[in-house]
Amino acid sequence: MITLTRKQLRTARSLLRRTLGLRSRNDQTPVEIAATAQGTSVRAASQKFALEYRLPGNPEMETIVLPYATLVECEGTRQDPVRVHTAKDQVVLQWEEKGFPQCIWTDVKSASNFPARPEEMQENPSSLLTILAEAVAITSKESSRFALDCCRLRGSDGQLAATDGRQALVQAGFDFPWEEGLLIPACPGFTAKEFLNEKPVRMGKTEDWVAIQSGPCTIWSRIDQQRRFPEIDRITPKESEASTTLTLTDHDASFLHSALSRLPGKEEYNAPITLDLSETPIIRAKSANHPTTELLLCQSTCIGEKLRCCTNRLYLARAIELGFLSFRLKDANSPILCHKNSKTYFWAPLDQSGVLPPEENSLQIESAPPKLAATNAA
Incomplete structure (x- = not known):
């Protein structure tokens, strides 16, 4: 018999759902629960991903395989025990719900082929988990001849590099226990809070899989050995070639991030805005039903040539979310570059036919009153 709590099963099911992309509560994917001297593990695998969630030990050593849907029925938010055992080729789960005994009988499942754990697991900083989660948002769900989902x-x-062909995120300084460049699908499980909040972080590889361990959670991603990755190094903009640099204050960055989603035109294709970079940086937007609106970034600065360009507001918002405050541009048609320490993010602007010129009757919103901005600058 294996004993787990309802809360442990809830955490395991949540991790499995996100990692393997299990959409239906009635999914019959085999889930293996194994109790050994090293502890109890809950694990399952798909063609591209696998997950193992390890828990403290169990008095009895046993392995039971049951359908994912069964976990949905007996999970909970409390620490009430769930006893799992087999009887007459059936899996039996027993627990109590508000004092009333509960019992489920289900067919024993055959275990999936599960990837082996790498012999070498190299420790890495927790920032690896952060960029893995960020990469999930950067990659494309639609793969092509380039591995844009990897x-x-x-x-x-x-x-580590990720791109969807329009934006790219790159960070160096990690310690991977191999020399070559490996492509792995960006796993949705990388964004799970149970995965992000754990330490230490270790990773390794086998012939076909890369394994990343965060505390009790280990996620395997199958190595894509067929497709190619874009030449990120070749297309990354050079800081030295920038002619204009926009630098936001913390206040203006917070103000801008909050305002971007409320500016007119957010429903339009590519959600365009105009960056008007001069002495006082201005963000400009309009739509068919709303007049031109301007955000005046009173505390921020522009250095270099005056420049106007059109860009997708979502990429500007993402850059702020990634912690960037400086934006470098070579010209209105070249990628917009953000670089800080070992992390780089850049994206392609939109066609410049969408640039909005100033209008006399535009609605203007200041990030801070001029007097306050002057006081803060002093």
């Missing part, structure tokens, strides 16, 4: 993990310089 992250590239390059061991020679410890670099």
Whole structure:
């Protein structure tokens, strides 16, 4: 018999759902619960991903395989015990619900082929978990001849890169226990709070899989050995070629991030806005039903040539979410570059036919009154 709590089963099911993309509560994916001297593990695998969630030990050593849907029925938010055992080729789960005994009988399932744990697991900083989660938002769900749904993990310089063909995120300085560049699908499980909040972080690889361990959770991503990755190094803008640099204050960054989703035109294709970069930086937007609205970033600065360009507001918002405050532009048609320490983010602007010129009767909203801005600057 294996004993788990309802809360442990809830956590395991949540991780399995997100990692393996299990949409239906009635999904019959086999889930293996194994009690050994090292502890109890809950694990399952798909073609591209696998997850193992380890828990403290169990008095009896046993392995039971049951359908994912069964976990949905007996999970909960309390620490009430759930006893799992087999009887007459059936899996039996027993627990109490508000003092009333509950029992489920289900067919024993055959275990899925589960990837082996790498012999070498290299420790890495917790920032690896952060960029893995960020990469899930950067990659494209629609794959093509380029592996745009994958992250590239390059061991020679410890670099992780992700792109959807319009934006790219790169960070170096990690310690991968291999030299080559490996492509792995960006796993939705990387964004699970149970995965992000754990330490230490270790990773390794087998012939076909990369395994990333965060505390009791280990996620495997199958290595894509067929497709190619875009030449990120070649297309990354150079800081030295920038002619204009916009630098936001913390106040203006917070103000801008909050305002971007409320500016007119957010429902339009590519959610366009105009960056008007001069002495006082201005963000400009309009729509068919709303007049031109301008955000005046009173505390921020522009250095270099005056420039106007059109961009997708979602990428600007993401850059702020990633912690960037400086934006470098070579010209209105070149990618917008953000770089800080070992992290780089850049994206392509929109066609410049969408640039909005100033209008006399536009609605203007200041990030801070001029007097307050002057006081803060002093």
